[in-house]
Amino acid sequence: MMDPEVLERITARRAELDGLEEQLVKQLVEVRAERDELAVAERVLQRLSEQIADEQAEAGSLVVQVAGRAARLVPDRAPGLDTGVRGKLEPLRGKLTKPADRGWLHKRPDGRFTARP
Structure with missing residues (x-):
């Protein structure tokens, strides 16, 4: 014989855990999306760093973008x-x-x- 009070507590706890599971799944989806965005940002930063390093190596001195054109900060x-x-x-x-x-x-x-300094 099942006690109706115990069944009611089990049902309530199950509903509470189901709600908690939904929140955690939602948070996990958000975390994974943010991690994917960070990975993309990291790749873009790496490409830009490589591009800047290549430009600096070609120019021989520090190069910056001024009005869309490369300009040396300190001339040779x-x-x-x-x-x-x-x-x-x-x-x-x-x-x-x-x-x-x-x-x-x-x-x-x-x-x-x-x-x-």
């Missing part, structure tokens, strides 16, 4: 620039004092400039 040095000649060096030093005053560069006691 021109060969034969003689910075030892005082007439060419002093105007260059004069131009570097503004960035040094703004804290972008560090002026050393010997008159040379270094990049701030």
Whole structure:
């Protein structure tokens, strides 16, 4: 003989567990969808990183996109620039004092400039 109260408790618990199962299945579907999106984002990031590395290797210096075109942040040095000649060096030093005053560069006691860390 089955006790009706026990049957009622079993039925209620089964309904509670069925509801919990539905919530967990829904959460699992959402988690799997987000994991798939992350995998796609990871692949896109990897491709972009490889593309940027290839562009930098071709350009020889750091390349960024400006108005849809590749531009170098720091141009390559021109060969034969003689910075030892005082007439060419002093105007260059004069131009570097503004960035040094703004804290972008560090002026050393010997008159040379270094990049701030």
